[in-house]
Amino acid sequence: MSLSNDFYSKAKELIPGGVDSPVRAFGAVGGDPLFFQKAQGAYLTSVEGEDYLDFVMSWGPAVLGHAPQEVVDAVKKQAESAFSFGMSCPLEYDLAKLMTDTIDGLEMVRFVSSGTEATMSAIRLARGFTGKDQFIKFEGCYHGHSDGLLVKAGSGVSTFGTASSAGVPEGYTATTRTAIYNDLESVESILRDGETSAIILEPVAGNMGLVPGEKDFILGLRKLCDQYGALLIFDEVMCAFRVHEKTAAELYGVKPDLFCFGKVIGGGLPVGAFGGRKDVMEKLAPLGPVYQAGTLSGNPLAMAAGIKNLEVFLRDKVWEKTNDLGKSLNDKVQKLIAGRSDVCFTQLGSMFTLFFKETLPKNMDEVGDCDFDRFGRFFQFCLKNKILLPPSQYEANFLSCAHTDKDFDHYVSTLEQFLKEDQ
Numbered sequence: 001m002s003l004s005n006d007f008y009s010k011a012k013e014l015i016p017g018g019v020d021s022p023v024r025a026f027g028a029v030g031g032d033p034l035f036f037q038k039a040q041g042a043y044l045t046s047v048e049g050e051d052y053l054d055f056v057m058s059w060g061p062a063v064l065g066h067a068p069q070e071v072v073d074a075v076k077k078q079a080e081s082a083f084s085f086g087m088s089c090p091l092e093y094d095l096a097k098l099m100t101d102t103i104d105g106l107e108m109v110r111f112v113s114s115g116t117e118a119t120m121s122a123i124r125l126a127r128g129f130t131g132k133d134q135f136i137k138f139e140g141c142y143h144g145h146s147d148g149l150l151v152k153a154g155s156g157v158s159t160f161g162t163a164s165s166a167g168v169p170e171g172y173t174a175t176t177r178t179a180i181y182n183d184l185e186s187v188e189s190i191l192r193d194g195e196t197s198a199i200i201l202e203p204v205a206g207n208m209g210l211v212p213g214e215k216d217f218i219l220g221l222r223k224l225c226d227q228y229g230a231l232l233i234f235d236e237v238m239c240a241f242r243v244h245e246k247t248a249a250e251l252y253g254v255k256p257d258l259f260c261f262g263k264v265i266g267g268g269l270p271v272g273a274f275g276g277r278k279d280v281m282e283k284l285a286p287l288g289p290v291y292q293a294g295t296l297s298g299n300p301l302a303m304a305a306g307i308k309n310l311e312v313f314l315r316d317k318v319w320e321k322t323n324d325l326g327k328s329l330n331d332k333v334q335k336l337i338a339g340r341s342d343v344c345f346t347q348l349g350s351m352f353t354l355f356f357k358e359t360l361p362k363n364m365d366e367v368g369d370c371d372f373d374r375f376g377r378f379f380q381f382c383l384k385n386k387i388l389l390p391p392s393q394y395e396a397n398f399l400s401c402a403h404t405d406k407d408f409d410h411y412v413s414t415l416e417q418f419l420k421e422d423q
């Protein structure tokens with residue numbers, strides 16, 4: 001029994017499945033989950049004291065690497081004066097100012113404690129603003145686990161093979177309409193009745209593996225929203241500051257009505273935010289009739305971590321570094337797999353996915369063609385070689401400015417060995 005096995009056995013007695021989020025359970029790749037004690041730079045240290053090269057990076061926040069000193073110092077300093085006020089503090093304004101100054105189209109922003117809350121609140125706001133109940137989401141996009149959004153969702157929902165979740169009454173999903181990613185026709189056919197309040201999507205999807213929206217698709221969504229009186233919501237919880245220096249909105253040159261954020265803007269502490277057009281945001285309580293609240297919203301520790309994470313990201317031009325690193329990894333992998341038809345690789349900024357299929361998928365159905373058993377074997381092979389991948393073919397990998405070309409050489413030689421042994 002390893003120490004991780006020991007912790008896992010104990011955790012299973014008190015925590016369902018031994019984990020606080022299903023993807024951590026290694027359910028799709030076999031074997032028992034590892035438990036960790038330390039995260040530093042591009043590495044995690046298990047409770048056994050073994051170092052693992054990390055491509056999970058806390059599912060996105062750690063774009064500077066784990067525990068960057070300036071963020072650690074900012075959190076320590078804040079902890080000396082307050083963990084939580086339950087009242088307003090200047091740090092909320094500071095992060096709002098930094099974000100609204102940085103992000104084109106973000107006129108106002110409200111902080112919450114998770115990406116789930118951000119998307120759930122954005123949908124409520126869109127309904128309140130337009131007076132319409134229906135909204136569109138895409139198969140394979142994941143927007144957290146609020147009831148109405150747990151329909152044909154990616155990430156753990158697909159990993160564990162559920163189209164929707166038990167415990168969600170039919171009525172709660174009756175207003176959720178699903179369309180096919182990268183397929184404008186599937187969207188317009190739903191919009192024609194004029195009943196849709198909003199379209200929400202990951203403009204660069206990372207919860208069915210990395211599947212970028214095609215430019216025409218994203219531009220087309222903007223046009224359709226304008227034509228049919230629906231709001232366009234970009235869920236950039238995962239992709240902001242990862243696929244572009246700022247947002248995917250800038251990458252495509254499209255302005256959504258609302259954005260959702262999380263991950264990087266909290267520097268690893270629990271945070272989410274939604275914002276966008278002022279006339280829409282002013283419908284929120286206490287100004288307007290759309291209610292939304294949170295005991296720990298705008299939490300000072302999370303604000304301090306987020307401000308420092310973003311400041312360093314912008315000041316040190318971290319985007320240029322992570323983008324170059326991503327391209328370097330892409331070059332190495334493409335060279336290795338050239339001419340193969342059993343595997344393909346895609347990268348955008350600091351996100352990437354290796355799919356066990358011939359060609360890159362454009363939507364959730366095409367991701368379904370992957371060889372999932374082989375992905376599981378690759379995951380285990382990497383683990384043996386001290387590399388931690390997200391434990392599902394449906395998840396994107398993340399790198400940070402703390403990763404190095406030497407780390408990538410290790411990943412690529414591990415992949416090379418795997419492809420030789422696993423014919």
Ligand SMILES: Cc1ncc(COP(=O)(O)O)c(C=O)c1O
Nearest residue numbers: 114115116142143144235237238
């Ligand atoms: C695109 C996207 N939206 C929303 C969420 C939900 O965020 P959280 O897990 O912080 O609730 C996630 C991740 O889980 C995500 O990747």
Ligand SMILES: N[C@H](C=O)CCC(=O)O
Nearest residue numbers: 021023059155156207395
């Ligand atoms: N894909 C999810 C978020 O990005 C994975 C995180 C989780 O559900 O625990």
